[in-house]
Amino acid sequence: MAISPTKKNESAPVKMRRVGLFEISENTQIVPARGLLAGVNDIGQFIVNMKKNVQLGEKPEVEWIIDQICNHCGGKLQHKQGLSTCPYCNWALHIESLTYLNGVAKKPLRYQIEGRALRVQTSIDMRNPYQSSFKGDFKIRYFNHACLLIEAGGAKLITDPWLVGPSFLGSGYLEKPSCREAVRALMEADFIFISSNRSSCLHPQTLSLLPKDKPFIVGNFASKSVEKSLRSLGFINIYPLEFQEIYEFSAFFQFSVFAAGDGLEDSGLYVCLSGHDVIINAYGNYLNTFNLPSDLTLLCLPFSGGTSGFPFCMQTEKATQTTLHNQRLEGFKYQLETLLTLSKPAYVMPIATPYFQDSPRDSAIKELNTKNPFKEGKQICDIYSRSHSEQAVKWLNPDETLTLEFKTADLVQWREDIHLLRKEKPQEFVDFYTRQFNYDPKQLITHLQGAKYKAKEIVTFVPTSEDFERVVAPIVQANFETQEFKIIPVRLIIKELKGHRVLILRVRREILACVVANHLPFEEMVRGFHCRIERSPDAYEANFWHHFSHVYIAPKPYSISLKAK
Template sequence: MESTRANNSLLVTYLTHACMELKLGQRRFMFDPWLKGPAFARGWWLLHEPPADSLDRLCAADLIYISHMHSDHLSYPTLKVLSERKPDIPIYVGDTSRPVFWLQSQVKLTNIHVVPFGVWNNIDADLRFMILMDGVHPEMDTCIIVEYKGHTILNTVDCTRPNGGRLPQNVDLMMSDFAGGASGFPMTFCGGKYSDSWKAEFIKNERKKLLNYKALLVKSLQPAIYCPFAGFFVEAHPSDRYIRETNVKNSPEDLNALINKFAPDIKTWTPKPGAVLDLGLALRDPTNSGAITNPSDSTKIYKDSWDLDLYVDELNRAINCEIFKHQSWTQFYYTWAGFQNYNLVVRMIETDDSFEPHADGSDYLVDFLDLTFPTKRPEREHAYIEIKNRIGVMRYVVQQGLLWDDLYIGFQNRIRRDPDVYHHKYSHFNINTSSSLINSKQ
């Protein structure tokens, strides 16, 4: 559909993090609703205070898009509210090899649509959308193009190389992530070169590279308007103060300033919670500041309370689960997972919040060459990793069959490697244990 710049009712409202509401005539389309609770176990918390009516807006939506399974996009605390109030809202996800809704036992949603990539989904005569895969992580990440009455919106979300670089140019509105810092590396790594100064220099360089990549991508696509989002999180728990201070993130203002330098004709928008962009008005008259309605000066922008204890206590209840009273749980878990024939020995230590050994925690070795559990490291030459996991999160992940991303991306562990090399096969095993466990429970 070629853009007609017609006077259409197309309002874009930013709620928080990656959650945007599109008002398309009489329809409301919601993206990635993380509106309450933490993400990645207890590691990420919302930076922005969502509007007071955000959950009501979610339950009033006509359709919802969830880009991928990570919990800052697939938020079970948020979806639990939706499942209790309006479980039949149509929810659309891409047909990734790692299913987005891999833990449906947590919520009862009855209208989930898994759609193929690169195919238009026609909602009515005026509205259609297409979900596209990520060229780097096609098994998990997706992005979306929405067309409404000649207007086009491109939301690349967290994709590293959205649709392998094959994207439409001159869209009316483009949105993407910007912040960086969504990884346990290098913040959770210890020993060797991983001094605070090394981490600071690495993070500085990585954030600069990300800013340049995003700015050049936007310049190449030439959207009329660009909006950075999907990076407004904070490591709010007091026990993660070191991560919060070390894991410096890009600001949306810095990215927009770089885009304005590279491509001054592109209009940029730094969103605030509850801010509304009238896309039709903005396109008709780019100089008209009335196209953006910001929240009032009295509106609370940043969160200062997160119900930390409520969610951390829920995780910690797993510590005393019956299965963990038997030492054999470790052998059962790893034997069931089945990863072996790899010359790696891992020491797993369950800890308190300060990463000191927990009085009731386990401390054990796993030899992944033959999947045994020795009492000391074998004599042969082997790669070695020591991982300290916060006990409540580790046991909750095992009990619920969750992604190990909750431990790694959520900054809930500390890691030492000897030698200091990346083990792709082991990391792939960590990511895939959850889906196997869920299948074994069904």
């Protein structure tokens, strides 16, 4: 794509500095201990594990206390026979070990014993003490998916730019083409915020339009996944920011990165723009465990649906897949309802807007992978406003032709002229991957050996045709406990083994080859619906996917050429 060069900005570059921390106040709740018995007690909002029965005149002895909030999507866990399961995302917590079946741990709540009761810390209130005492003007413009232009105090920040080409290895296509003005704004931005290393946020084809000294801000994840990915693409000015610390470009543009509450490496952004508090969150599940500033001017959050391969990559009945998918969509509605109450925004705008599996080979997925329509989000806001007239909230549909200018107490919307780029042709990208990448089982084995991943886990990689029906190349089995990696026939595929997690990944041959050759995150295969998965036990295996999608990555900037050689 040819973009005319922009004039070099002769003004002084915008600089960033650390300001400090939020002021925090704890919210607590009194939980009576009377009548609690030794062991696990489900008391509705909480589950309490007592060391022994509470005796008259004795202080209660508590092993731990937890809330019944799902750490993945913030839904209310439903406790039954030693498991607490989320009705929206299906995460299941094993109560005895306080570990979800996928391997993610749940932290007990802090508490103090007061007589025969517990004072439990339930949440925290956060306030920016460096915030301006008056509210001025700022601008936000939506460009596509999760890409926003934010302007205040002379600084310009772009978030998660995916503007050209597909994401997830030729699978995901923007609902509408981006405009040339979005690309120009990207080039002129002072800083770029990348919330995660998924390719709908950290999009190599879009980022290739930028000079390598463009400044980026990212969350300082333990694995350095976003930072590593950007450095592998050649960028040199990357600023990993500590979570919940406040930084600023000026007194009119302050910001802080918040981590997802589920332990996955996604993040969102708090910004204070001329005294207005704003939350921008494309993918951060249960963001900052929903401990967020309140009385927001604007809340930007996902509503249409996520980018997970669950449940359509799982080997389950279509009816079951549809039920699980619909539950996930309801989870996005529940999140909106919850955040309206917690953050009290004046305006809500959905981001991470729909993209589609437009390739003919993914037509079945496109039909099944339905989205929440925006009108249902507006209905939720309208219902909330009718019962909270003093805190009415207005829904804003994302529109690339509008610049939103927030004033002291109102909003002005400016209509912009736009010039659209050409719409992508999905089959050209499918043909590129098929033509460009050749699967080599020895290369896959070398890649797996280099990961240094140790677990009681057996993963079998089955290269298949594009419809997953035929095995088209040698199968590789990885025993991560014994560190044995070998080529096997179909009859030796292990489907279950006592004491081990077992995965069978049926992956499109050229996609598996591309991921290995370019050291890409394994999750790209799932989010792009390029694989079908069998697993025992039937639960997401967090450690495996985290290691091969965040720890053991070094993405190469391979060039996409759509012309046949």
